[in-house]
Amino acid sequence: MEGAEGAPVVTPVIETTGLTKAYPRVTALDHLDVTVGAGVTGLVGANGAGKSTLIKILLGLVPATSGSARVLGHDVATEGTAIRSLVGYMPEHDCLPSDVSASDLVVHLGQMSGLPYAAARERASDVLRHVGLAEERYRVMGGYSTGMKQRAKLAQALVHDPRLVLLDEPTNGLDPSSRDDMLSLVRKIGEEFGIAVLVTSHLLGELERVSDHVVVLDSGRLLRSSATSDFLHATGSLLVEVQGPHDADRLLGQALVDAGLTARPAEGSMIEVEVRDDHTADLVRDLTVDLGLGLVRMQERHHRIEDVFREGGAGSVQPV
Incomplete structure (x- = not known):
């Protein structure tokens, strides 16, 4: 046909x-x-x-x-x-x-x-x-x-x-x-x-x-x-994981806020940082180095299917 x-x-x-x-x-x-x-x-x-x-x-x-x-x-x-x-x-x-x-x-x-x-x-x-x-x-x-x-x-x-x-x-x-x-x-x-x-x-x-x-x-x-x-589209934020003292994530999170960025705790001990401009990732890296911390990973945060359920109010569907 x-x-x-x-x-x-x-x-x-x-x-x-x-x-x-x-x-x-x-x-x-x-x-x-x-x-x-x-x-x-x-x-x-x-x-x-x-x-x-x-x-x-x-x-x-x-x-x-x-x-x-x-x-x-x-x-x-x-x-x-x-x-x-x-x-x-x-x-x-x-x-x-x-x-x-x-x-x-x-x-x-x-x-x-x-x-x-x-x-x-x-x-x-x-x-x-x-x-x-x-x-x-x-x-x-x-x-x-x-x-x-x-x-x-x-x-x-x-x-x-x-x-x-x-x-x-x-x-x-x-x-x-x-x-x-x-x-x-x-x-x-x-x-x-x-x-x-x-x-x-x-x-x-x-x-x-x-x-x-x-x-x-x-x-x-x-x-x-x-x-x-x-x-699974990008959300306009970065997930950052660092290593160092037991409060390494808190130290970096405070430094990011002091630098004018929006940062919040994420899953595990990671930090979610809203991307302000093309230099946001560079600023995160530089602040991590200035604090003497190790940067384990930094990646774009993506929506998962479970986010659709949270936004839509669906029932108890389980992530894996």
């Missing part, structure tokens, strides 16, 4: 208009208008923000109260079967049969997605290797660690070579090392496999690391949707 100027028209991966899901005592989604394109999109919000409800509606598993949504050009209200044939889904909660091996599960779900048995076995072997379960794929999953179970859930979402995968809290319950491994896999799916990804999390730092685009939900409403880089 081409536009008026001959350029191809790119169909959004996901598009919702006025999407609402109301239950008797709570509105899970409230007139949600959002568009998701290719790449890795992070869907962030506190528990209860509507993330899982949105995914279930997009899969055609739960009907919306009002509004509309399309996935890969298909209407979720009438084309749920077509959507599910094109989409992989990794649920948040543990749903694996304990007496079945990962290989048998992934092969079975590949067949359910329409693959012949031989093709399903080949695809299962490939995806289990990609997610790091090559050696353990024949073991029953009842003996798997949490990290291994999450990898098996990811493998079954990929076995039928989907155009989009929906990953609901894929790092849930993982230790820091396993979480890093899972995030690397999520990024690999988007970058190397070329599959569009919508990944949910209530941990802000995770989405900063892996997402091209971030959608922020608060109590079922859209708080913000933009490129991840737009969240």
Whole structure:
């Protein structure tokens, strides 16, 4: 399809208009208008923000109260079967049969997605290797660690070579090392496999690391949707860390204020200094030297996604 100027028209991966899901005592989604394109999109919000409800509606598993949504050009209200044939889904909660091996599960779900048995076995072997379960794929999953179970859930979402995968809290319950491994896999799916990804999390730092685009939900409403880089813009201030006496940061902070700069304590023992002009960094450096302190680092301060929640008043979303 081409536009008026001959350029191809790119169909959004996901598009919702006025999407609402109301239950008797709570509105899970409230007139949600959002568009998701290719790449890795992070869907962030506190528990209860509507993330899982949105995914279930997009899969055609739960009907919306009002509004509309399309996935890969298909209407979720009438084309749920077509959507599910094109989409992989990794649920948040543990749903694996304990007496079945990962290989048998992934092969079975590949067949359910329409693959012949031989093709399903080949695809299962490939995806289990990609997610790091090559050696353990024949073991029953009842003996798997949490990290291994999450990898098996990811493998079954990929076995039928989907155009989009929906990953609901894929790092849930993982230790820091396993979480890093899972995030690397999520990024690999988007970058190397070329599959569009919508990944949910209530941990802000995770989405900063892996997402091209971030959608922020608060109590079922859209708080913000933009490129991840737009969240991380410079704030016009410097973060300064010095070493020396136990009160080194206080000494430098007072010297900066005496020199006419605005300075305040920041995270840890750092100081945040507002940039007055092009010479602010030089003045910070010179004052540090004059006080006999060591300059450990000086860098531009950037907004993080968590700042959006503070400014927007969203619920308890956790930084990483």
